[in-house]
Amino acid sequence: MLLQDLTEVYEQVRGTSSKLEKVALVSELLRKTPSETLPLVCYLLRGRVFPEYSAQELRLGWSSIRAAIRAVTTVTNEDLTAAYNKFGDLGSAVELIFEEKPKISISFVSEPLTVEECYTALVKIATLSGKDSVRRKKAILIGLLNKSSPVEAKFIVKTITGEMRYGFKGGLLEEAIGQAFSVDLEVLRKAYMVRSDIGEVARIAQEQPETLLSLSIMLGRPLRPMLAETADNLEEGFKRFDKALFEFKYDGARLSIHKDNEEVHIFTREAAEVSTSLPELVADIKQIPHSFIVDCEIIPFEHSPKAFQGLIKRLRRKHRVAEFVRKIPVKLYVFDLLYLDGTSLIDTPLINRRERLKTVIQPTEQIEIARCIVTKSGAEARIMFQESLDLGFEGLMIKNPHSLYTPGKRGFEWLKLKSEAETLDLVVVVVEYGHGKRANLLSDYTFAVRDREGNLAPIAKAYCGLKDPEIEEMTQYFKGIAREQHGRTFLVEPNVVVEVKFGEIQKSSLYDGGYALRFPRIKRIRWDLSVDEIDSIETVEKIFQRQKRSS
Secondary structure, three states: OEHHHHHHHHHHHHOOOOHHHHHHHHHHHHHOOOOOOHHHHHHHHOOOOOOOOOOOOOOOOHHHHHHHHHHHEOOOHHHHHHHHHHHOOHHHHHHHHHHHOOEOOOOOOOOOOEHHHHHHHHHHHHHOOOOOHHHHHHHHHHHHHHOOOHHHHHHHHHHHHOOOOOOOOHHHHHHHHHHHHOOOHHHHHHHHHHHOOHHHHHHHHHHOHHHHHHOOOOOOOOOOOOEEEEOOOOHHHHHHOOOEEEEEEOOOEEEEEEEEOOEEEEEEOOOOEOHHHOHHHHHHHHOOOOOEEEEEEEEEEOOOEOOHHHHHOOOOOOOOHHHHHHHOOEEEEEEEEEEEOOEEOOOOOHHHHHHHHHHHOOOOOOEEEOOEEEEOOHHHHHHHHHHHHHOOOOEEEEEOOOOOOOOOOEEEEEEEEEOOOOEEEEEEEEEEEOOHHHOOOEEEEEEEEEOOOOOEEEEEEEOOOOOHHHHHHHHHHHHHOEEEEEOOEEEEOOOOEEEEEOOEEEEOOOOOOOEEEEOOEEEEEOOOOOHHHOOEHHHHHHHHHHHHHHO
C-alpha cells in the first residue's frame, strides 16, 4: 500500500470539521487496506508506531531530525527555524521546506514510498541502540525523507515528534473500523479495552468479526488502568451509589502485576516493565500459588509513607538495584483482581472481585490489600477519610461496589477525593533561566493543558516547588529535549508531566485557552504519567464552575 494513499486521507480528514465525513474517509481507506497492512495503518493514524500497551519509543531527538532535514534539502538552519516558528510544529515546517527548497539528490530510487517500508524504517529507528545508534537512526530518517513528497515528509516527522493532531480522536478511529467492517461499535470498543491494541482489533474485525466478543485480557499484556473522576466531597459517593465502597487513596504510582506460574511481570501505567527494579516484590509474588492480574499502588514506605520523589529512584532502575532496595523500601497496596487462574474477572462486580482478592493475596511485610469499607454512613466515611490523612495518605477512593472494570475508561463509577488544594496534571512546554542564584538554571516553567482539539494550551507559569538539586537535574534534562532556544528561553518537547497546586482558576486573556492558574506551585514531577494523561480544558472549566458555586 502506498504511503501516499494514507497521507491523502490524512490531509482530507485534517481539512474537514465534520466528524461524519472524517469517519467516512478513514472507513473507506481501511476497507481497501490489505489485512497485513491494516494494523500499521491504524497505528499511524493514531500518530504511533507501536500498540498502546507497548512502552517502546522512537527516541530520536530534535537535533537529529533537524540535521536529517538539512541533509536532504538546501535549507539553512535559520530558514528551518523560521519555518518552524511560522507553524509551531516541525512537520508543517518540513512540508514548507520541501515545497520551496530543492532536495539534494542522494538516491536514484524513484519508486514511491509504501506504508510497509515507512513503518519498517520507523521500527528500526526505535529498536536501534548502543554505539553509533544516533548516527544510524539519522541515516534511516534521511533515507525516508529523501524518498518523501512534502506531505509524506510532514506525516513522517509528525509521527516521530508525536504531533499527529489533526482532529481525529481515538473514538473516531473505532467508529471508522466499525463502519468499515460492519461491526457493532460497543463490541469493538470492548475488544479494544481488553486488548489495548487498535491494530489487532481492526484486523480481527476485518477477518473474523464474530470472534471479537470472545476476546479477553491476556496475561503478560499490560492493561490501561481504569480511571476515576474527582469528587467534590464524601457525600457525592452517596448521591451516586446506594452504598459506596471507600478505599484509602495512596500517594504513589499505579502498577499492574501479571503472574503466570513462576513468571512475574510488573508494569507501570505507561506499560513499562519494572520487575527487575523491584526484586523483593517479585520474590513475594512468586510465593502466591495462582496465576493472576492485579491492580495496585506502590509507595515509598519505611515505618510510614515517604516522599513520592524517592519512588522515582526505584522504578526503572537497572543498576545498583540491591543498594536502592535497602535505601528506599517500598510497600505495595493491592486493590483489585482482574484475572485469576485462566478466568477474566473484569465483568464481575467490584465487591465480588474484592472478596476473591482476599483469597489470593496473603499480606507480607511489603504487600498488603488496600483497606476498604462498604457503608451508607457518612460518619464512617469521614472517620476513614481522616484516618487516611493521619497515616500520611492522600485521601479516599469512592467506588460503586457493583462497578465492572473498564480498562482505560474514566467515569463516575470510581471517584477520588483529596483533602488539600486543587491540583492539575500539566505538561511543561517552555522553560526559562531564572534570576539571582538561579540565573544559570532553567527554573521557570510554563505548563499546558489539552484543549478541545487535542492540542497543548498554556495555562500557567511557575518557578517554585522544586528543590535546588531537582532544578539542577532538570536543567540538564530540559537542555537535552530542547526544540529551540530564544535568548534565555527554551521550547521543549512535551515530555515532563508535573502535578501543579494552585489557589484558584481565573478567567484570563493572557492565555489562548481563556483561563490561568492563580498562585501555581509545583507539587511534584510525575514521571509515571505521559503527556496523553494530562488534564484537559474541560477539567479546568469544571473546577472553575465549582469555585464560582462555592464563592
